[in-house]
Structure formats: structure tokens, C-alpha cells
Amino acid sequence: MTSLPSPIARVHFERNRCTRSDRDAFSGHRSQVTELIVNTASPSHRRLCLLGVGNGNDVDLEILASHFDEICLVDLDTAALQQCVDGLSATAASRTTLRAGVDLSCILSQLDLLHAEPSVPQQTMDALVSMARDLPSQIDLGQWDVVVSTCLLSQLVDSVFIAVGAGHPRSADLVVAIRDGHLAQLAALAGDCGKILLITDFVSSDTLPELRHVSADQLQSLVHQAVANRNFFTGLNPAVLLHRLQKDSVLVKPYPAWRWNLGPRCFAVCALETVSGLTLRDKK
Template sequence: MNSLVQRQIAFNLNSSNAWEAFSSHRSQVTWLLKHDTDPSRLCILGAGNCNDLDLTTLLQSHQEIHLVDIDLDALAQGVAKQNLANQGHIHLHGGIDLTGMLDLMSHWSPKVTLSKTDIAACIDAPTHCLEQLPGPFDGVASTCLLSQLIKSIVDTIGEDHPQFVTVIQAIRLGHLRLLLKLMNPGGFGVLITDVVSSDSYPPLPTVPTQNLSQVLVQLVRQGNFFHGVNPAAIVNLFRQDPVLSKQVASLEPVGPWRWNFGPRHYAVIAVKFQKK
């Protein structure tokens, strides 16, 4: 198992008992993934411990729920903790690398020079998972996964690498294109991402809820946010990338809200979108 996968598993073990702390974040995420029309098939990428998903509530509006993650044990234990281990409508897809690149990336270092092929693969390789998943789906969500995909690049080539920005832009584009590839025409998508944490902005836990949007705008202006998850840049990408913009019928930014992770708090946003 490569070091990048090991890091994700360690991260999940660390937060496996955080069900209580996740409560208000879970309500927000679950509300975003509910669907009020026909019974549907929902696919959730980066479901991990499922602490941010009230699966019983989601089963009321979805006929099938497909949970996808690199870490199968986290999925299995997360579902078991919600007493849904033998629920025939929940399907686990563990061991799936949603970048399609983690083995290759684990050999990258600050000294490596990446080829055009490597960069193009960051955009295209996420689609390798399409063969392993029973898509397309009526709803597809990415739950605080994008920042982790980008963290793999921070941990390998590092922030000072001359191609760092190019690579994280490619990873982000590949992820957004994957969401749309997994969706049925008319289906809905929800990209949820943590943007900044109390590690770099310690007052975050005490910011009054009504001031959170304004504070986040200021933090983004000051460059105080995780690489690659500037909310405005994500919305612009949906609108401007030739592949994405052709497929997106509507876009709705949601949030921010706060996620109490235990050791730290995060400001989180979502973008809801519909496929033409």
C-alpha cells in the first residue's frame, strides 16, 4: 500500500469516533443530498467514516446509495455504526482511487519534473473509476474530498514546486469532470469542500454564523485558504471550462457553514449543480 493511501487511512482512523462532533455538519450535508422527487440512485465520493451522512434519512429519498472511498474499512465501519451493515440498498465501493493516480503520485517528489502526459493524466485518470462503479447516477456528491486529493500533491511535490499550481488545477478539473461523467442527464451534483480551518485562522470557531460568509471572503482575499478550493474559482471553472460549461444546466453556491472536526474547525461550502 502506498504512503498516500496510508495517510488517508490514518486520517480516517483518527476521526472514526467523531459522530457527535460532526452533528451540525452532518445535518447540512444530509439536507443537501436529499432529493424530493422520484426515488433515485445516489453516489457519494469520499464517504469515508460516513460521519457526515445520516444514511437512514438519505434512504428515505434514495432507492440506492453507493458509497465510494479508497478506504473500504472506514466505509464498512461507518455503515455498521449507523446499524445499516446489512441494508441491501447501501452499496460499498472501497479501494477505489478517485484520482486514478495515487500509485504514480506516491513516487513524485519536490525534485521531479512532470511531463505533459503526467499533467493530462491528472485530468483524465479519475475516469478510470467509471469501470468499477455502476453508474451513471441520478445524484453524485463529493464530500470534503477535493481538499484531500490536492493534499496528496502538497505532500509529494510540495507547494514550492514550479508546476504545483498547474498540477492542482489539473486535479481539480479532473474531479469536477468526473462528477459530471458519473451523472445521468437531468441529475444533480453536489461538490462539498472544506475551504479553511482554525489551524490558519484560530478565531474560526467563534465567528458568529451570520458573519461567516463575510469572514470567508476576507480570508480568501488574504490567500488564507486550502490550495485549489477557492469557492469563486470553483464556480468559475464550472462556468468557463469548455467541457463542464456545456453540460451544466444550473449552479447554486451554498454556505459557508462550520464543521467541528474535533481537533479543529473548518469553514465549508458547497456548489449544487444540475446536468443538462
Template sequence: MTGAVLRRQRELNLGSAGLWDGFAEHRRRVTGLILAHRTGRPASRLVVLGAGNGNDLELGRLLTAFAAVDLVDIDADALAGAVARQRITPGARLRLHGGVDLTEATPEQLRRLSQADVVVSTTLLTQLIDFAAADGATGPELLAVRDRHLRLISDLVMPRGTGVLVTDVVSSDTCPPLRGTGIDGLGPLLAECVNAGNFFTGANPFAIERRLRADPELPLDRIGMAPPWRWDLGERSYLVSALAFRKQAEWRRIDIAG
């Protein structure tokens, strides 16, 4: 599927490459969330899945907080543009992993990314589900994409490390009141949308939280949901949710080669 996914992702990245200013509040939220979960280890490492154009990451602040940052995306050109736009040169502390199709990543690719203190998926989940739907997947198959992505995040996190899932849940296309809702009203609006079934397939954060708690392959000891925020991008707004979970200290690592 790599070729088809790459073509679709490049189209998305090209469409948003010049929207740095439009990502400002979203970028502040995502970066702040990541920084809030750093472990404080001197050699701490951050892995960002679906980094793309980097419009939702303040790389300078992240490099100050982490000893190493790994940016992962299927689109290598987007990653190169991301660091150039922020005037940062890749090196030992900032590593770019382009050409990684997270729908079928190789064991070797996963080994290079594993054992990170913090692993973040940034608005990637709905794209993965959309790609699967475009290839004919439906219903339970799409939820399986979600569950595999949650396990991938967990697999890459070291014991006592933290996984963070940031996902868009619904847009103003189907929830027009979102455009004018203040920050205090976003939580109730999120609950209202979920209760009405108005959310992107697989992106119901309450269902994701239940799955994190119930999946026997994910022994986690802390799971939390951040307050939602609105991401205004041109004429469309998105309601964004983020969940964080900590891997248990006694985690028995799954053999990703098997």
C-alpha cells in the first residue's frame, strides 16, 4: 500500500505546507502537551509519528527539552521542508525518518524508533483510517486500524514512558456550532457530538479511552484525556482531543519482529 499512501499523503502535505500561521494555536497546544509529559531523564527521547510538515511542532522548544527527537513520516520531502522552515539542521539530536509507511512498517524501522520516553501521534489516526476506507475497508476493519495504531504507539514507548494520541474528532462541516464555541463550551460540545454519532470514524476519544483500558495487549497504569481544543484552519474548524497513557514499569516487550 506504500505507493498509494505516499501519493495521498504528499497531496495532503503539499496542501498544508504553507499554513504555518494557521496552525499557531494548534501548534502551541500540541507542543505544550508533549512538554508536559517529558520524563526528565537526561537522555530522554521523543518520537513523533506523522510529523509531516511539522506545522504542529515547535521543534526548537522540543529539542531544548529532549536529548533526541525523531520525526517520522512517509513523506520524506515534507520532513525536510519542516526542519528547513524552522531553520533547524538534522543531526544526532534531530533525526528524520522519511519513507516510513506506518500501515506496514518493517521490523527494522520499528527497532530504530523503539524505547522512546515519549511517543506522539499527531492527527495521524484519521488519515490512516481514511486511507484504509479508500482501499475498501469498512466497519470493524477501520476500528482495527485504530487499535493497531494504539498498539504501535505503546510498542515504541519504553517502560514508564508515555504515549500520546492527538486526533481530530469532528469538523465544522458537520458541526457548524464549533466555529463559534468558546473554550469552556468545547467539552460539552464534544460530548454532544459523540452522543449524536457525529465524529470521524475511529476518533471517538471516549471509545479510544475504553479501548486503552480494556485491551489486554496494552498494560497501562495511567490513562488521561486532555481538555479538547478547537483548531481553526481557514474556513474549517476541527475539534481536537488528546489522550495520554503511561506504560507499566513491568511491561514485557512484544517481539516486533514476530
């Protein structure tokens, strides 16, 4: 008997289901993400790990398969990952492996329990905060030349708000633990000479309506101003993400933000790339 997915997982599955047929609308965002991944890799980089790839609307796997020998796609959502590989050419399919049903937050089932019963003892919450720094056992650590997180971090963080809402006294702790756990996870997955590309949406037209209409040459100043005004998703201030990745003197290159139109909402997306050998060593 197959068990029902967790209530929080079901929210993510439904979001993927709703955007499954939106591939054309993702085209500008997909070109941006695919080009960044290709440019991040050097010719000796052969193994790519893509986290949170979902429907695959934001990556062109055919192009990536012409640059990498192995591409590992990781997501919670098995159906979404399956549709990513349906229709791939034989070459691209032979280079692609799936890690489906992987919880990259490592605390989804505990968040489900919190959703049902938000008031738990302090000790239970402390244990949960510490578990968010665990590493998923289903993916090889230290084996990947390039590790990419594609618009996943905002969804990991959102699981906290789906579970307990922003008003819960420990929601901020959980968000920080999930964020920092994710950054440590990226470092642990990358090999010693591997690179990290963290791509995340950080503010939307819900709180920054001008994002939809501002001209391309005003986009950077608009989003800088928004960040200066503390208008960004909780835990996802790009400057803080850069600082956290830069820990232990890893050099991090920030890319200019771009727009990602997703139905009625528009998101500003940023990308951070580690450009020196990894020294972020708070791996587990």
C-alpha cells in the first residue's frame, strides 16, 4: 500500500501541477538559468547535481546534457521529475538520473506534525532546528562538480510558513536553520573542486508591484532599493546569502537579478556562484 504524501508535500505537488504546462512562459528564465549553469562549469566539470528541479521548466536538459556526462535531478515530487525526462533524446536521457521523493529540508515529516500541533515543548523545537542541518542520505556527498539549487530555497522556507505560519514564536529560527542547512548541504554535495550555483527568488510583485513594469535598466536599482527597505522573502536577503556562502573565505560572485514571470506573479531572482575552491567546511 502506498502512503499518502505529507500535507506539506501535497502543497508543493499541487504548485508543480499548476505550472506543469507553463514551459513557454518560463522561456526567458530558463535561458538565464541554463546559460548560468553552462558558464559556471569548466570543461573538466562532468557531473551536475540539480536540486529542486521540479517540472524542469527552468532548465534545458538537452543543452546541459551536451556539457555534462551525468546530471542528477533531485526533488520531492516524483511525478514532476518524471515529466522532466519524458521526451528527452536518448543521449540526454542516458546522462540523466533521478533522485525522486527526496526531502531536501530533512524535516518535512516533523513540519507536518507541527502543522497538526503547533505548540510543542521547547526541547522538541530545539531538536527540529538542529535536524534542519542534516544531510539527505539519498545523494552522494562530495561527488558533484557543479551543484545547483534552482528556486528551491524559497520553497524550503515556505514549508515552515505552511506548517506554522509566520506568527509562530520559533518560525524565524526554523527558517534560518533550513536556510543555513541548505547552504551547508550545497557545500557537502560539491566535491573539493566543485562549484555551487545558488539561484533563488527573493521578492515578488506581491510586495514590489513595480517589478512587473520597471524597465530592464532600472531593474537592478529597484531590487537593491527593495532589499535596502527590507522588502524580501523571510530569510532570503541576497546580501545575507552571499555573506553566508562567503564564510571561510570562499569567493562568491553575485549575478544581476532577473525577472521570472509566473502567472499573475513576477519574482526577482538572484544567482550566487562560488568561484574559488570550496572552503565552506561546516559540513556534517
